[in-house]
Amino acid sequence: MGEDQITAPSTITDAALRPFVGFNLKRAWNVIHADLSQTLEPLGLRMITFSALVLIGENPGLSQAQLAAALSVERPNLVAVTDELSAKGLVSRNRLPADRRAYALQLTGTGARLLAQASEAVHAHEARLYAALSVDERRILRAALTKIETAPRG
């Protein structure tokens, strides 16, 4: 009838956390983030600078405020990004004649070439990371993620 001796469990289980979608999604994001960062690192890019390059290439001439909004980043936090891209000669910042407050962001030739190279690397990264997913699974995954993104907030 003695008290049970306190001992540490020999194996730890996740089972109570696994039913939460958010937990699984965070774990998947950790894997993606680590692998993608590693993919971009040899190109001298981070996730945020790669995303910025893509958006500038797709929307040439956009302003930093527009880019910040598109990236869901606060304007002050974008300054370091554009500074970095400009210092590397990947992006040009020209004052707009029509609005001398704003910069028109454009890819340089070097920037366009690095973007093409980085896009290829990121596609390879995704192909490797999602190799186990069928076409249907990928389609449903993307649809589900979009629904979550636009879900009604608390």
Next chain:
Amino acid sequence: MGEDQITAPSTITDAALRPFVGFNLKRAWNVIHADLSQTLEPLGLRMITFSALVLIGENPGLSQAQLAAALSVERPNLVAVTDELSAKGLVSRNRLPADRRAYALQLTGTGARLLAQASEAVHAHEARLYAALSVDERRILRAALTKIETAPRG
């Protein structure tokens, strides 16, 4: 034949970033993270402290090293978590007689009650955030996330 005047585009598009699964997943994670933090805040919990409570409840007596591994957190970063849970009287830290280096972490009565309350709130948060997903979509989403988590890394 003059040069085109540089002007900022009137609308910005995501289209070049959307094909990347990682981009969609990060956006979804941002939404989940914000909504879940807001859900836990009135209970005095953060994501990491809630997850810790769940794991301690599920694996009573586990050590901090075991908990850190289960949470994918470095041991130094877990100290603030257990300190916080202990200070709030939610978790007890008792030295193991068998190994006086380690703590046996256990929920207190208060901790168990708060965990039940928080679990209910998190389930409600997930029900709301994933309301637009069908049963099949949720199943495939979770399966896909698990496959990503265990995908071969670069």
Next chain:
DNA sequence: TGCATTTGTTATAATCTATACCCATTCGGG
């Protein structure tokens, strides 16, 4: 003209994460 707004920017703070190092304790091989 005058005033609110916008753009880019600086400074600053909060949070999260990762590494190096420390001490006490435990473990394993000789």
Next chain:
DNA sequence: CCCGAATGGGTATAGATTATAACAAATGCA
């Protein structure tokens, strides 16, 4: 039994990310 390696908890610290306040220059509107 003894000593070195490994482990558990902890401190200090640095880096990265994110958020807010405030500012000057420029713009737009009443």
